[in-house]
Amino acid sequence: MATDRAADLVREPDEPQRATFIELLFDVVFAFALTRVSQQLLDSIDAGRRIEWLPVAETLVLSLAVWNVWVFTCWITSRFNRLSATIHVTISALILGSLLMAVGLPGAFDDRGLLFAGAYVGSQLGRPLIIILALGNHPRRRNQVRILCWAVGSGVFWIVGALLPAPFRLLLWTVGIGIDFLGVLLGWPVPGLGREHNAWWRFAGEHLAERYQQFFILALGESILFTGLTYGDGQLTFGRTLAFLFALGSTLLLWHIYFYQAGKALPDAMGRADHPGRLGRSSNFTQYALVAAVLVTAVANELAINDPFGDPRLAFVAVTLGGPAVFLAARLRFEWEVFGQRSLALVIGPVLLCALIPVMLHPPKLVASIVAAGVLASVAAVELVRRKRAGRAEPAPPF
Known part of the structure; x- marks a missing residue:
């Protein structure tokens, strides 16, 4: 039996x-x-x-x-x-x-x-x-x-x-x-x-990659739910509406940056890896960082929607710019895991966000949210242009 x-x-x-x-x-x-x-x-x-x-x-x-x-x-x-x-x-x-x-x-x-x-x-x-x-x-x-x-x-x-x-x-x-x-x-x-010896782990690569993708979508869905409930529970003022729109825009940009090229190619990369177990182990830490960054960004969005023109403090600015910074840094590692290369835009983005933290301690909260969304949009645009010029990249995992 x-x-x-x-x-x-x-x-x-x-x-x-x-x-x-x-x-x-x-x-x-x-x-x-x-x-x-x-x-x-x-x-x-x-x-x-x-x-x-x-x-x-x-x-x-x-x-x-x-x-x-x-x-x-x-x-x-x-x-x-x-x-x-x-x-x-x-x-x-x-x-x-x-x-x-x-x-x-x-x-x-x-x-x-x-x-x-x-x-x-x-x-x-x-x-x-x-x-x-x-x-x-x-x-x-x-x-x-x-x-x-x-x-x-x-x-x-x-x-x-x-x-x-x-x-x-x-x-x-x-x-x-x-x-x-x-x-x-x-x-x-x-x-x-x-x-x-996890280098020899036998994973169903396509299944594992799909599960990582599904959990990331789950985190984005939770972020949208969090944002929608926060906006709907208060007065629909101009400031709150603007903060809500930028929050939704940031969430869509996180989705685009994750799935553009690397996110879509992850199943193929799992299949091509010489040691899929090592790639699965490495992806574990990368995917956690990506999901955690989405949750931090969702919290920052709620704080901005609740008080868009309020006086910002270090805690608010840290999560508003830090969440996208961690996301872009993790996405940089994700790029390396799938393609064996790194994008300059994904290097500059986190550095720029961290450098802007002291500057964002003075304008209203909404400004920090707009800046965070602007940096994400810039990275997405640069990546789009780069990939259009270079053509579709083939997965080449370094494992």
Whole structure:
């Protein structure tokens, strides 16, 4: 029986690449989770002259945990047969765990720490455990055992941290999330089991690329929802309307810059990579940075819409210009991952945005939003002209 389950679980090369309906349902939960992350970040930004770094650090750790659950599940569905009963059970359990994480997220550093940490650890332990039981003695079982061992190690810090006050909780949870990401980088080495050489990971490249694209679209959708609700809940004044239009324009520009050439070519790049596992690992960090930048930009848009002609402070200017700067820097790395080259416009854009931060501390908030949108539009235009002259680039991943 275990042999039959293992044979059913192993993905065949000719299996369909498109995401299944249960994977899309899984993403719906993360739409809710992204909204909670955005709200957490919004609450973390001080309206005064200072940036409250402790709440921002807390939001960063929580967002990394949310991303980790999603991307680990994405890797599982790209390495195993997504139509098998085992994967359906796994994703169904993860839907519950992810929903509990989203519910516990706003109070994760208050009275809901144990709920958030328990749901996160349960998701990280349950996923490999279910697959281990289904694989039996199949060779792929070893890597899931390694992942489970590392999840147990990080889980100790998450659970113990949930029982301690907020400052100590942040410290232990930072160690916990650090262990999770270090495991990915090192291949989860375990005494007696060795480590997984992720250069040889076998991904369904088209499926993995599509999942990254879908999550990015999910983040953009959350940004549009955030922007629309903020604008609709207040008076439709000229200033708020102008801020809303520039917010929507910035979101569309983020979409265009992501998908133009590199975003569309990612599935092909996955297929051409000599070591798709290395490209998948590298893309993990790049895609997180891109999604995080979208969420930061959404928060900046809400702040501008709420008070377009208000006196800007460092916190507001930092997220308004910093969000697009991080996005362009991550998009620069994305360009390298797909084409093995870097664009000058994607280098200049982040530098220019950061240089403008001191200048934007004096004009009204709306001006900073307009400048951020202007830089994004300029980068998009330069990239469009460059690609038109050079012709369609062929993917050439450096992995």
